[in-house]
Amino acid sequence: MSPLKNDRFIRALLRQPVDKTPIWIMRQAGRYLPEYRATRKKAGDFLTLCKTPELACEVTMQPLERFELDAAILFSDILTIPDAMGLGLEFKEGDGPTFSNPIKNRSDIDKLSIPDPSGELRYVTDAVSLIRKELDGRVPLIGFSGSPWTLATYMVEGGSSKDFSKAKGMLYDRPDDMQKLLDILSDSVATYLNAQIEAGAQAVMIFDTWGGALTPEDYRRFSLSSMTRIVEQLNRNYDGDTIPVTLFSKGANHSLADLANSGTNGVGLDWTVNIGDASRIVGNKVALQGNLDPSILYSSEDSIKQHARKVIDDYGQNTGHIFNLGHGIHPAIEPEKVKTLVDFVHQYSASLK
Amino acid sequence: MSPLKNDRFIRALLRQPVDKTPIWIMRQAGRYLPEYRATRKKAGDFLTLCKTPELACEVTMQPLERFELDAAILFSDILTIPDAMGLGLEFKEGDGPTFSNPIKNRSDIDKLSIPDPSGELRYVTDAVSLIRKELDGRVPLIGFSGSPWTLATYMVEGGSSKDFSKAKGMLYDRPDDMQKLLDILSDSVATYLNAQIEAGAQAVMIFDTWGGALTPEDYRRFSLSSMTRIVEQLNRNYDGDTIPVTLFSKGANHSLADLANSGTNGVGLDWTVNIGDASRIVGNKVALQGNLDPSILYSSEDSIKQHARKVIDDYGQNTGHIFNLGHGIHPAIEPEKVKTLVDFVHQYSASLK
Numbered sequence: 001m002s003p004l005k006n007d008r009f010i011r012a013l014l015r016q017p018v019d020k021t022p023i024w025i026m027r028q029a030g031r032y033l034p035e036y037r038a039t040r041k042k043a044g045d046f047l048t049l050c051k052t053p054e055l056a057c058e059v060t061m062q063p064l065e066r067f068e069l070d071a072a073i074l075f076s077d078i079l080t081i082p083d084a085m086g087l088g089l090e091f092k093e094g095d096g097p098t099f100s101n102p103i104k105n106r107s108d109i110d111k112l113s114i115p116d117p118s119g120e121l122r123y124v125t126d127a128v129s130l131i132r133k134e135l136d137g138r139v140p141l142i143g144f145s146g147s148p149w150t151l152a153t154y155m156v157e158g159g160s161s162k163d164f165s166k167a168k169g170m171l172y173d174r175p176d177d178m179q180k181l182l183d184i185l186s187d188s189v190a191t192y193l194n195a196q197i198e199a200g201a202q203a204v205m206i207f208d209t210w211g212g213a214l215t216p217e218d219y220r221r222f223s224l225s226s227m228t229r230i231v232e233q234l235n236r237n238y239d240g241d242t243i244p245v246t247l248f249s250k251g252a253n254h255s256l257a258d259l260a261n262s263g264t265n266g267v268g269l270d271w272t273v274n275i276g277d278a279s280r281i282v283g284n285k286v287a288l289q290g291n292l293d294p295s296i297l298y299s300s301e302d303s304i305k306q307h308a309r310k311v312i313d314d315y316g317q318n319t320g321h322i323f324n325l326g327h328g329i330h331p332a333i334e335p336e337k338v339k340t341l342v343d344f345v346h347q348y349s350a351s352l353k
Numbered sequence: 354m355s356p357l358k359n360d361r362f363i364r365a366l367l368r369q370p371v372d373k374t375p376i377w378i379m380r381q382a383g384r385y386l387p388e389y390r391a392t393r394k395k396a397g398d399f400l401t402l403c404k405t406p407e408l409a410c411e412v413t414m415q416p417l418e419r420f421e422l423d424a425a426i427l428f429s430d431i432l433t434i435p436d437a438m439g440l441g442l443e444f445k446e447g448d449g450p451t452f453s454n455p456i457k458n459r460s461d462i463d464k465l466s467i468p469d470p471s472g473e474l475r476y477v478t479d480a481v482s483l484i485r486k487e488l489d490g491r492v493p494l495i496g497f498s499g500s501p502w503t504l505a506t507y508m509v510e511g512g513s514s515k516d517f518s519k520a521k522g523m524l525y526d527r528p529d530d531m532q533k534l535l536d537i538l539s540d541s542v543a544t545y546l547n548a549q550i551e552a553g554a555q556a557v558m559i560f561d562t563w564g565g566a567l568t569p570e571d572y573r574r575f576s577l578s579s580m581t582r583i584v585e586q587l588n589r590n591y592d593g594d595t596i597p598v599t600l601f602s603k604g605a606n607h608s609l610a611d612l613a614n615s616g617t618n619g620v621g622l623d624w625t626v627n628i629g630d631a632s633r634i635v636g637n638k639v640a641l642q643g644n645l646d647p648s649i650l651y652s653s654e655d656s657i658k659q660h661a662r663k664v665i666d667d668y669g670q671n672t673g674h675i676f677n678l679g680h681g682i683h684p685a686i687e688p689e690k691v692k693t694l695v696d697f698v699h700q701y702s703a704s705l706k
Contacts, residue, residue: 163683165651172652172660215624215646254606254626271568273607293568298518299525307525330516 002137009071013244013266013287015320021349022070027328028063029075035062046091053127060131067342078146082155084115102158109181114188117195125199132200143201147208148185149223186226190233205246212251231263260285271326276314289322297333305344355490362424366597366619366640368673374702375423380681381416382428399444406480413484420695431499435508437468455511462534467541470548478552485553496554500561501538502576539579543586558599565604584616613638624679629667642675650686658697
């Protein structure tokens with residue numbers, strides 16, 4: 001494997017000095033790019049795109065051709081693990097993900113086993129290897145997974161949900177069943193991420209999209225503790241490299257101090273916290289990733305620069321910051337706006353060093 | 354007007370001693386009640402139900418017949434003001450609210466004027482008077498409005514929105530236009546709530562459903578400051594009674610200290626903060642309303658009691674707490690579950706006095 005030419009992202013996650021603030025964008029390979037829409041059309045449907053390593057590699061590389069991004073992220077879906085567990089994942093147009101065999105009771109949970117990364121999930125590690133080769137050391141490759149709680153919500157609801165009535169019904173009425181489900185998911189995610197690391201992922205991230213739907217106590221008991229269990233199992237030294245991990249729980253700013261104590265290297269922030277305040281809470285234990293409101297990209301270039309500068313100024317330190325949006329980029333954003341943001345973050349942060 | 358037989362709700366909002374913790378439920382008059390669904394069917398559509406004082410009164414009273422609630426809340430919609438401003442409100446079945454004449458630019462904003470509560474909005478004050486008469490002093494009647502920022506999002510988006518691209522585009526690119534819109538909405542809400550007070554509302558509440566979509570700084574600058582402007586204009590002594598006001602910004606727990614300094618009597622809490630932590634932040638400046646996760650009502654009676662007890666124990670003081678859910682009750686909840694909750698809150702809190 002080629003050595004990294006740009007290791008700014010890894011260094012910032014490890015709180016080492018950097019020449020400028022690294023930046024990548026959640027969902028940077030996505031619908032706002034016309035070339036992505038073309039590849040997706042070629043694939044036919046979303047799952048085929050995810051499951052065909054050559055196509056997943058193609059869309060992973062697309063944003064890097066346009067923008068000076070400091071990391072690539074594997075193109076995949078957060079629901080690959082429950083799909084490999086046999087829940088029957090489908091994406092119906094405009095309808096979000098659905099599972100034809102959702103988890104209803106303890107007996108469904110007891111039947112689950114940890115998916116073999118070299119079996120059903122082979123397409124993921126194949127994509128990782130292919131992307132890593134294609135990147136040729138240009139920037140690091142991030143592997144990822146959904147968090148156990150977030151996966152559990154989809155598995156119990158049978159798809160997306162507005163209020164999580166079934167998943168929370170299980171959590172409140174049968175916390176032991178929910179814990180059992182979260183435990184097998186935690187071990188599955190750890191196995192899965194370790195396989196991505198072996199295949200070439202140079203950093204990993206866990207997306208906890210629905211952690212913020214829980215009360216602070218339940219978030220810590222059910223979601224954060226599952227992620228901590230994963231962090232403890234990760235192979236964070238591989239082939240001489242340190243593999244940093246980032247946890248991102250949207251809407252869980254109430255628990256930043258606990259996130260910082262979980263053993264993670266980085267904590268992702270949504271835009272509902274001032275990054276300076278977050279930094280004072282986490283101290284120098286972790287790096288912070290974020291946290292521009294994705295809707296800023298609907299506004300003018302001047303507004304984008306002004307708000308990006310504020311995030312950098314509010315953070316106020318020379319390292320430990322990875323610039324990103326506070327959530328995935330919206331499909332209606334003009335690609336030029338991303339270029340404005342990426343170039344500004346590099347130029348402005350370099351001017352401060 | 355009859356004197357209040359049960360003033361527990363008012364006393365708790367004013368942080369005066371109470372014999373037990375008062376409780377009411379956001380959306381207590383709503384779709385989870387079969388008698389509500391029957392009245393709505395009789396009305397034909399949702400807006401007719403809101404605009405017919407006799408029917409609005411009928412559904413307002415329904416939950417009080419079933420449960421020992423400590424307050425009634427006017428049955429209405431948060432979008433009455435933009436409707437009265439001529440934006441053309443419609444509720445399409447299963448589709449949420451839409452405006453046929455949304456706000457696009459400064460010229461649309463400049464054309465807006467404060468609706469006359471004795472004109473287009475007369476149906477609201479008529480409903481308030483009728484409900485107050487029907488209540489006959491049983492429990493206090495809460496009047497309410499949407500917050501300026503929340504109303505502005507619907508007016509600029511033309512309806513509901515997932516990402517507020519247009520409203521945030523205006524806020525980021527043309528903050529002066531957004532401020533102008535918020536100013537006229539603030540003065541309209543103040544006029545509207547004062548008219549509800551004159552018609553008989555014994556407390557008022559402002560629902561800021563979308564305050565939490567903003568960054569903390571923008572929340573304080575655009576949403577909280579508008580609500581503060583309203584609070585300053587409210588007629589809080591009427592006919593010898595103190596009229597307490599409650600502000601509820603969903604997802605804005607980052608700004609509880611600022612909310613407590615806004616001049617409000619009560620602050621509503623969603624379930625993503627521990628009420629004991631919130632109480633330590635706001636001190637004895639305000640009462641707190643909340644904050645059981647509405648999804649708890651999907652679980653068993655034992656689970657409901659256990660979680661309700663935790664909220665009361667976490668709050669830990671003898672007054673200044675109004676029990677409620679952290680958001681509106683979901684339509685699929687069984688009414689019996691509400692009875693369990695209401696009776697438990699009264700019985701358990703009385704046992705602590």
